[in-house]
Amino acid sequence: MTLSLHKPLTREVSLHVDAPVEEVWALVSDVTRIGEFSPETFEARWRHGSTGPEVGARFKGHVKRNGVGPTYWSACTVTQCEPNEVFEFAVGTDDLTVNNWGYRLEPDGTGTTVTEYFRLEPSLVMRAYWTLLGPLRGRTNERGMRTTLERMKAVLER
Structure with a gap:
């Protein structure tokens, strides 16, 4: 097995939403609303005194891996908030950070292009994981991100 040191450990999905960037x-x-949209994370709660988005805010996400299990809580920390x-x-x-998830927003005419992405940390363990399971997990994550964005779009465009 050869571990590529340059193979990207990331994927992203973009979708246009007919809603202003502020609403997106x-x-x-x-x-706290992710459970309405994500096929894997069915709830999230702010913790350690955090009450909203800001760099350093902490929350935990309740995840049902692949939508079927196992079920576990993931600790999360906001790293970018513009x-x-x-x-x-x-x-x-x-x-130890395992991966990073995020959303980028770009005004697009009267709406917004929203991009959801994930990026694994480039540790040896994560590179080995991505080499072995990356194609399968990458496709699963892409489907999940697309589902999440489509569900958000439906709410935003009501």
Whole structure:
């Protein structure tokens, strides 16, 4: 087995939404609503005194892997928070980030192009994981991101 040191450990999905960037921002940065949209994360709660999106805010996501299990809580920390532009968070502990998830927003005519993405940390363990399971997990994540964005779009365009 050869581990590529340059193979990207990331994927993204973009979708145009007929809603102003401020409305899209309010939705993607409200982690307590993710259970309405995500096929894997069915709830999230702010924790450690955090009450909303800002760099350093902490929350936990309740995940049902692949929509069937196992079920577990993931600790998350907001790492980028630029209103109406980007909302990103790291998944892991204070000592070890496993991956990063986020949303980029771009005004697009009368609407917004929203991009959901994930990026694995480039550790040897994550590179080995991605080499072995990356194609399968990458496709699963892409389907999940597309589902999440389509469900958000339906709410935003009502």
